[in-house]
Amino acid sequence: MSTTSPVAATGLRVALFATCFNDLMWPETPKAVVRLLRRLGVEVEFPVEQTCCGQMFTNTGYLDEAEPAVRTFVRAFDSYDAIIAPSGSCVGSVRHQHRDIARRADDDRLLDRVEALSPRTYELSEFIVDVLGVSDVGAYFPHRVTYHPTCHSLRMLRVGDKPLQLLRAVKGIDLVELPAADQCCGFGGTFAMKNADTSIAMGADKSRHVRDTGAEVLAAGDNSCLAHIGGLLSRERSGIRIMHLAEILASTEEDPS
């Protein structure tokens, strides 16, 4: 594996947006991003001013309450050339919703900064495949894995099969296709609470498809969706664990996840 990546060579400053949910509940995921990118020759910085993308507020209708999060995001990441997050959903919010919040705040300066920052914000697999131009990250993960493409990665960011390209190149992996993969798992942010019954009905079908694959690990690019499907799989004592894509890609023979 080459240690001089295109990014390192150009001296770009790259920041990690851990996302609030991962920071608090799933710290192993951003840790894996740090390890993985370091292995690919990219030293990420973690601007401590960062908090949250504000999506929970926006998608529940609380746009005023989302504004401080957007301002904090801009303040934390303004000076970086690329911002990477291990979440399709949070990146989707930055790229597609921050503009609306800034417009609503009627603050031209904020809008300018948001518009400059949004296209520099990448979901992990986008950054590795599109910016670094890498599809084999040199990972080793000898387990049976199925992959759920989360809705915002798929339909908001259009990451396509980039995560699968990366997974297929993992040494030792037994990657099995998930039936009805493009169907929503039913998480949907506050939908999971406000419409818990429908959310669970959707999740039950997703969990059935996951179990049908005989996989040992369910992988995805969003820990929020994984918490929902994983919560069901755990309640069912299914014997299937959830894992963020980053943790599989960070896993090596010397340092397995």
Add this chain to the structure above:
Amino acid sequence: MRERTTGTRQADGHPHVGITTTFLGMPTFQEAARVSLTDTVQRRNLAHATGVIREKRAAVVGELDNWEQLRLAAEAIKNRALFSLDEYLVEFEERATAAGATVHWARDAAEANRIVVDLARAKQAREVVKVKSMATQEIELNEALQAAGIDAWETDLAELIVQLGDDWPSHILVPAIHRNRSEVREIFLREMKKVGRPAPEDLTDDPPRLAEAARLHLREKFLRADFAVSGANFAIAETGSLVVVESEGNGRMCLSLPRTLVSVVGIEKVVPSWRDLEVMLQVLPRSSTGERENPYTSIWTGGAEGDGPQDVHIVLLDNGRTNVLADQVGRAALRCIRCSACLNVCPVYERAGGHAYGSIYPGPIGAVLTPQLRGTSSEIDQSLPYASSLCGACFDACPVRIDIPSLLVHLRTRVVEEHRGGVPKPEALAMKAAGWMFADHRRYEAAEKIASTGGKALRSPLLGRKEVLRQLPPPLNAWSGARDAPVPPSESFRSWWKRTDGGRLGPSEERE
């Protein structure tokens, strides 16, 4: 017969689901879905039917290499019409009038109903045949006619099933999608004899036999009725023509046999020119029935002496549409051509069913259209924008590119804004507090410390080394009812980053 979602019931059994009055007592989407999710027959019917239509649509859309261009063209046509709607409507009126039709303008449901009832009375019509029409469902025309002592007969096969079953449509294209064929057989056997030609005694649930029973029953009504009511899929400004797109031919009988034809048309149905049909008649059938071409497309311009209806009326219906048009974001919903592709791909619709939406417009498009047309003062209409996981499948399937997820968020904002200023709900307080917390990373760090300490305690031997939580207190029990919840780790990412300088000090990773 299975219990259906309850609401304000009318004399004839089913609840008010049109765009007529604001009513109290209709359950919210959440409450209705809780009941409908337990309807095992409906769950299976819907999963099967939407699955079949989804596959058909995907096949006929996938075979075109210009599908995305067609979508863009369809979007542009509808936008052009909507941005100059005032001009195109007047143009339509002029051309249709010149061709011999009488054009009426109706501000709301009551006005539209009055126009149709008055026309029927003037013709001394005792009964009316109808071709499936969302607009007349919307204004609850059948009920208005009934109140005037006039029987209205639905002639679309699925609408007939719904009407005979004293039920209401749960799908835009396939109104009886929640029924399977054995239920249809029961309804035909029980109900047809009450209102006309009975179903054959030996009727089976074989689809051709069911269709035959409907054909015989309806033929009698077609030959007798002298007054027809239709809707329209498109109204062409340039020529004053109306277009009805249907699959059975029953619509064509309605449109051609009776002497009087009244069409109730939402004002957003206008397209500027005849040539626009080139695009619309490609995207509509592929999106709705999954067919390359629509089987029965009827187009008429006024009346023709000695051929077909001699007295042709058109009621242009507003009923809240100009209010929708005034909303720069929300107006995109008026592009809808009622294809129902969004319903068929919606995971929420597939499970909760159409009746949970409390409106004749169900599914994703209903969730953005109904609260705009009816307003958001009732609990059901406030709950509709939240009846989605925002998965985005609807936007991808929409032939006129309505960004339904963004509209849902827009309407959620409207619901929240309307509650500002009053006594805040617990949710609003929680959001306010969280918003304050995320304004400054030090506040979030403080909250993380508390969670990590709690997580550490839960993982301690004293508390049984918990890795997951199986029960949470209200309101979090909405989560833990069926889903385990993770225990917060004892160290947040940012604490780890600080302690190890991003993993550069000590071991490259910290394990629990």
